[in-house]
Amino acid sequence: MTTRIAPAPAPDVSPIVSMDMITKTFPGVKALDQVKLDLFPGQVTALVGENGAGKSTTVKILTGIYQPNGGTIRIDGDPVVLATPDDASQAGITAIHQETVLFDELSVAENIYIGHAPRTRLGLIDKARMHQDASALLTEIGAPFSSHTQLRDLGIANKHLVAIARALSVDARVVIMDEPTAALSHKEIEELYELVETLKSQGKAILFISHKFDEIFRIADRYTVFRDGAFVADGQISDIAENDLVKMMVGRSVEQIFPQTNHEIGEEVLKVVGYAHPTEFADINFTLNKGEILGFYGLVGAGRSEFMQALFGITKPSKGVCRINGNIEVIRSPADAVANGIVYVPEDRGKQGAIIGLPIFQNITLPSLDKTSRKGFLKLAEEFKLAREYSQRLDLRAASLDQDVGNLSGGNQQKVVIAKWLATQPQVIILDEPTKGIDIGSKAAVHEFMAELAAQGLSVIMVSSEIPEVIGMSDRVIVMRDGRIAAEVEGDDMTPETLVRHAAGITTPTEGAAA
Amino acid sequence: MSRLIPVRETILAAAILVLLLLISSRFAGFIAPSNLANVFNDTAPLIILALGQMVVILTRCIDLSVAANLALTGMVVAMINVAMPGLPIPVILAVAVLLGAVMGAVNGILVWKLSIPPIVVTLGTMTIFRGIIFLISDGKWVNSHEMSPAFTAFPRMELLGLPVLSWAAIITIILFGIMMARTQFGRSIFAVGGNPHAAVYTGIDVGRTQFWAFVVSGALAGLTGYLWVSRFAVAYVDIAGGFELEVVAACVIGGISIAGGIGSVGGAVLGAIFLGVVKNALPVVNISPFWQLAISGSAILIAVAFNSRSGRTKGRIILKSAEATQ
Amino acid sequence: MTTAPQTRHVPDRLNSRAARIFKSWEALLLAVAIAIFVINSFASPYFLSAWNLSDATFNFTEKAMIAFAMALLIISGEIDLSVASIIALASTAMGLALQYGAGTPELVIIGLTVGVLCGAFNGFFVTVLGLPSIVVTIGTMSLFRGISFIILGDDAFRGYPASFSWFGQGYIYWVFTVEMLLFVIIAVIYGVLLHKTNFGRAVYAIGNNPTGAMFSGIRVARVKFILFLLTGLMSGVAAVCLTSRLGSTRPSIATGMELEVVTMVVLGGVNILGGSGTIPGVVIAAFVMGLVTFGLGLLNVPGIVMSIFIGLLLIGVIALPRLWAMAAARRTP
Numbered sequence A: 001m002t003t004r005i006a007p008a009p010a011p012d013v014s015p016i017v018s019m020d021m022i023t024k025t026f027p028g029v030k031a032l033d034q035v036k037l038d039l040f041p042g043q044v045t046a047l048v049g050e051n052g053a054g055k056s057t058t059v060k061i062l063t064g065i066y067q068p069n070g071g072t073i074r075i076d077g078d079p080v081v082l083a084t085p086d087d088a089s090q091a092g093i094t095a096i097h098q099e100t101v102l103f104d105e106l107s108v109a110e111n112i113y114i115g116h117a118p119r120t121r122l123g124l125i126d127k128a129r130m131h132q133d134a135s136a137l138l139t140e141i142g143a144p145f146s147s148h149t150q151l152r153d154l155g156i157a158n159k160h161l162v163a164i165a166r167a168l169s170v171d172a173r174v175v176i177m178d179e180p181t182a183a184l185s186h187k188e189i190e191e192l193y194e195l196v197e198t199l200k201s202q203g204k205a206i207l208f209i210s211h212k213f214d215e216i217f218r219i220a221d222r223y224t225v226f227r228d229g230a231f232v233a234d235g236q237i238s239d240i241a242e243n244d245l246v247k248m249m250v251g252r253s254v255e256q257i258f259p260q261t262n263h264e265i266g267e268e269v270l271k272v273v274g275y276a277h278p279t280e281f282a283d284i285n286f287t288l289n290k291g292e293i294l295g296f297y298g299l300v301g302a303g304r305s306e307f308m309q310a311l312f313g314i315t316k317p318s319k320g321v322c323r324i325n326g327n328i329e330v331i332r333s334p335a336d337a338v339a340n341g342i343v344y345v346p347e348d349r350g351k352q353g354a355i356i357g358l359p360i361f362q363n364i365t366l367p368s369l370d371k372t373s374r375k376g377f378l379k380l381a382e383e384f385k386l387a388r389e390y391s392q393r394l395d396l397r398a399a400s401l402d403q404d405v406g407n408l409s410g411g412n413q414q415k416v417v418i419a420k421w422l423a424t425q426p427q428v429i430i431l432d433e434p435t436k437g438i439d440i441g442s443k444a445a446v447h448e449f450m451a452e453l454a455a456q457g458l459s460v461i462m463v464s465s466e467i468p469e470v471i472g473m474s475d476r477v478i479v480m481r482d483g484r485i486a487a488e489v490e491g492d493d494m495t496p497e498t499l500v501r502h503a504a505g506i507t508t509p510t511e512g513a514a515a
Numbered sequence B: 001m002s003r004l005i006p007v008r009e010t011i012l013a014a015a016i017l018v019l020l021l022l023i024s025s026r027f028a029g030f031i032a033p034s035n036l037a038n039v040f041n042d043t044a045p046l047i048i049l050a051l052g053q054m055v056v057i058l059t060r061c062i063d064l065s066v067a068a069n070l071a072l073t074g075m076v077v078a079m080i081n082v083a084m085p086g087l088p089i090p091v092i093l094a095v096a097v098l099l100g101a102v103m104g105a106v107n108g109i110l111v112w113k114l115s116i117p118p119i120v121v122t123l124g125t126m127t128i129f130r131g132i133i134f135l136i137s138d139g140k141w142v143n144s145h146e147m148s149p150a151f152t153a154f155p156r157m158e159l160l161g162l163p164v165l166s167w168a169a170i171i172t173i174i175l176f177g178i179m180m181a182r183t184q185f186g187r188s189i190f191a192v193g194g195n196p197h198a199a200v201y202t203g204i205d206v207g208r209t210q211f212w213a214f215v216v217s218g219a220l221a222g223l224t225g226y227l228w229v230s231r232f233a234v235a236y237v238d239i240a241g242g243f244e245l246e247v248v249a250a251c252v253i254g255g256i257s258i259a260g261g262i263g264s265v266g267g268a269v270l271g272a273i274f275l276g277v278v279k280n281a282l283p284v285v286n287i288s289p290f291w292q293l294a295i296s297g298s299a300i301l302i303a304v305a306f307n308s309r310s311g312r313t314k315g316r317i318i319l320k321s322a323e324a325t326q
Numbered sequence C: 001m002t003t004a005p006q007t008r009h010v011p012d013r014l015n016s017r018a019a020r021i022f023k024s025w026e027a028l029l030l031a032v033a034i035a036i037f038v039i040n041s042f043a044s045p046y047f048l049s050a051w052n053l054s055d056a057t058f059n060f061t062e063k064a065m066i067a068f069a070m071a072l073l074i075i076s077g078e079i080d081l082s083v084a085s086i087i088a089l090a091s092t093a094m095g096l097a098l099q100y101g102a103g104t105p106e107l108v109i110i111g112l113t114v115g116v117l118c119g120a121f122n123g124f125f126v127t128v129l130g131l132p133s134i135v136v137t138i139g140t141m142s143l144f145r146g147i148s149f150i151i152l153g154d155d156a157f158r159g160y161p162a163s164f165s166w167f168g169q170g171y172i173y174w175v176f177t178v179e180m181l182l183f184v185i186i187a188v189i190y191g192v193l194l195h196k197t198n199f200g201r202a203v204y205a206i207g208n209n210p211t212g213a214m215f216s217g218i219r220v221a222r223v224k225f226i227l228f229l230l231t232g233l234m235s236g237v238a239a240v241c242l243t244s245r246l247g248s249t250r251p252s253i254a255t256g257m258e259l260e261v262v263t264m265v266v267l268g269g270v271n272i273l274g275g276s277g278t279i280p281g282v283v284i285a286a287f288v289m290g291l292v293t294f295g296l297g298l299l300n301v302p303g304i305v306m307s308i309f310i311g312l313l314l315i316g317v318i319a320l321p322r323l324w325a326m327a328a329a330r331r332t333p
Helices: A055-062 A085-090 A108-113 A127-140 A156-169 A186-201 A213-219 A242-250 A304-311 A334-339 A349-353 A360-372 A380-393 A410-422 A440-455 A467-473 A496-504 B007-026 B033-058 B066-083 B089-113 B118-137 B149-156 B164-182 B184-194 B196-201 B206-232 B243-253 B265-284 B291-311 C017-022 C025-043 C050-059 C061-075 C083-099 C104-128 C133-152 C162-169 C178-196 C198-208 C210-215 C220-246 C257-267 C279-298 C303-331
Strands: A017-026 A029-039 A044-048 A070-075 A078-080 A093-096 A174-178 A205-209 A222-227 A230-236 A268-276 A284-289 A293-298 A319-324 A327-329 A342-345 A428-432 A459-463 A476-481 A484-490 C171-173
Touching: A017 A055, A029 A044, A029 A055, A029 A070, A029 A205, A029 A222, A044 A213, A044 A242, A055 A093, A055 A174, A055 A205, A085 A093, A093 A156, A108 A127, A108 A156, A127 A156, A156 A186, A186 A205, A186 A213, A213 A242, A222 A242, A230 A242, A268 A304, A284 A459, A284 A484, A293 A304, A293 A440, A293 A467, A293 A496, A304 A342, A304 A428, A304 A459, A334 A342, A342 A410, A349 A410, A349 C210, A360 A380, A360 A410, A360 C198, A380 A410, A410 A428, A410 A440, A440 A459, A440 A467, A459 A467, A467 A496, A476 A496, A484 A496, B007 B265, B007 B291, B033 B066, B033 B164, B033 B184, B033 B206, B033 B243, B033 B265, B066 B089, B066 B118, B066 B206, B066 B243, B089 B118, B089 B149, B089 B206, B118 C257, B118 C303, B149 B164, B149 B206, B164 B184, B164 B206, B164 B265, B184 B196, B184 B206, B196 B206, B243 B265, B243 B291, B243 C133, B265 B291, B291 C133, C025 C279, C025 C303, C050 C061, C050 C178, C050 C279, C061 C178, C061 C198, C061 C220, C061 C257, C061 C279, C083 C104, C083 C133, C083 C220, C083 C257, C104 C133, C104 C162, C104 C220, C162 C178, C162 C220, C171 C178, C178 C198, C178 C220, C178 C279, C198 C210, C198 C220, C210 C220, C257 C279, C257 C303, C279 C303
Parallel strands: A029 A230, A044 A205, A044 A222, A093 A174, A174 A205, A293 A459, A293 A476, A342 A428, A428 A459
Antiparallel strands: A017 A029, A017 A070, A070 A078, A222 A230, A268 A284, A268 A319, A319 A327, A476 A484
């Protein structure tokens, strides 16, 4: 796991950028409290911390989007003020953000050079030179497309390459990579590592933010740990063990323990027969039993979420039926799905899950209004009663039930979304990446709760890309690949090796090329 | 690679050609070069305003005050001309552009600094500008005999066979072509409308860009204000009433997405020309001019329905591609 | 390592109802309305006459009827700019029917039906084809009024039956007009629909997050379609009232009214971007606009100048609180 590529660099270099005693407060929240962070030339520094530790605030301060309330940023030892994103890029700091912050309607070259395009003598953008320079950069990083390509015609991995080319184009000395591998495939991640090595050899300082420990131990030279907005420790990666790093991160030692799944599995609740979609998935057949946790594993883009959304009635499948409690039901809309006892907790909480702008209690009662109202007229007392019951059950932390759900933390928003669905008393709950982007403590709580639901006789479908979670929680696992079911494994067959092999298509010959 | 020929603009240009052929089958004289030049000249104000509106719409805003801005500027320059007939035309032009830009800046500052939704701001300033015309003119008209001959002659003056009004449109088109493709401001406009979130990260100030878009739109409205009153040789409260919707219509027909970020100079110009051709053709082919409103309404609906179909994002074809994950 | 399953008490509400009402937009607006009323009654001796005040209500009752439906539509994140053109088309249809000898009941039915059909037309483009409502209704705004122009040209329909004039000119009791009664009934219906029903809750949910609402099992397209139907219907009602009051139909009838309706809704505190707003707010906004127009009218201020006040009011009521907030933020660094 921890094979490192480069030897630890000499310790006597001085940092390019150093943040000292940086504090940043938002109304009511101290996001950063006197933190320090040093970035050295030719070294990769991993910034480690749970969600809410202050990593993205740090990135935004370094890129001039936020202004710190206190402390000093020094570049080559001289204090600087990064008042705007422009100042930051003048200072040689550039970032490759988590989400691709690029422009679909512009060409690749324009995306690389927006804001600092080469000019002609008249002050106009010099298109010929821009494309020439862009092509050179693209060749350098091995990008397989032309600088004239419209960005929207590129896939996510290639867009990432454009973001990297953009970072290189400003001739930056400091490159920030905020979870750069989150959306990449295995092969693309390898290519990214090579790029990081190139950047290092050019003497650039790299700030690397990642949740994946294997990644950190593979490419980082140094680490800095933040917890709850405060600095905890920093040092050489070679001097620390993975477990100790985790301990520093969460302030306690955490072992991935999954709750005992001693629930009873009952009769068939849902049977999916021959679900197919013109572009996203095909030949989906499986059954789900009462009180069972069924895991769906696969690489990003294997079609798992797409299938789940079809099952929930968001998109229409072109073929297939589903049988619920033995009756064939047609699900054309989420409303149909809910009526049939199937609910879906989406991956994208902010957009698809919580209704930000509405208070907590209205979020919880939204799909259950038929129960809390009379003849279509609202009954607020009933609504509060229902909301109270389920928010207690999920141990929701909030100032009041009348509070806007947008003011809650991510973990609590997730609880509201789950509460909303449990209040409908469903038979099948689909959880799409339920622990993605939430901290280790909340993760365990979600796992516990999932087991509890199954024990109460609810059937759970869990889509997850985390192998330990899939194996630890599921009674049975379906592996998807290229929009089809690649394998169904249970019991002792549920090993990391089997899942990865099926997901990547190593064991069985690829037959999924036809459509 | 697929985008070397802009699809939307080509289809719209083809539609205009078909329209011209149909009209010429009823009345051949319509496609005579001199008549086409007249149609273009008649459409010039719409083209100029549509280009200004395009910039605003690209940044996810809308400017409903352009017609009122035009009318107010027109009234002011007409009154200046009455008061000081000797004032040279370049000064009048400068006043018109400047005054229009100031009104645009008022819209822009409210959108930028107070983050009031553009539709609310420009609805408000639209009625305010119209009201101010009444206040300064006392509701009276400024007629042609009160204006100086130089004032009214300017838009009609011919250069290389085309009137100044047409040249104004042509120069605006060329300047916009350069501005949108080759300047930092032009690219920022697309960036702000296409992905405002990303624009911030790129160091582009979204609000400031929107502000300047309103200033550009206002300046063009001011310019058109002078050209309009001098061409028709009359200024009163209600000139160009409701013209703001025709301007928005030209943009929509030209394929400029109301959601921002998508559109082109060619599209806005063709959208305006389409409406201009329809307007000029109706009397020629013996259709009552009362049909014009309904036709432009239908054209908007067809254009927006069509553009949304062609612009719909294609699904990821993961089933068909063998190279998706290797 | 998990959080202990202790139950925490989360209170239902923090602020009392009274505190929330006191701090609301509606309270501010009501204060403005009262101020205008007081200023007007000092400015003109004719202002406090019951008959004058009754006449003044015609300034806003027809617009307000549409504004209530428009408020719901705007809260849901859509807009309908074609309402004034729907009035023109509905009025033209009534005029046409009159030529074929339709009586008052038929005229009313035709007016309302055309309104609903126009609403359905808008709703089809927005909810079935998924097009942005602002563009669709800018298009239908031209189309609907365009059809009126095709039918009528420069002409006008006149000669509506005497019984038809009851809607726009009749009185229920003393100074209370039929339109006032309709205004009150419609305000109550829309107030209940928005604030007291599941449908109203769905409207708010959709306005705040249409995707989230869809993922919560709300039939978003159906709700929006109904809202377009309701806006069309209300435009039909307004067409009946306006045609009855004017006693004639011209294709230019109600020109520009869509902007006044939107102004009324926004003034009433409805967020133009959707998600929030109340019917009481729109009711007060209707009175504010009516009182300003009427008061200035008594002072012989021409209509076009009044529109300056309306425009300033529209921008001012949104800008001032924001300016205050900015000033306050500057004082306390």
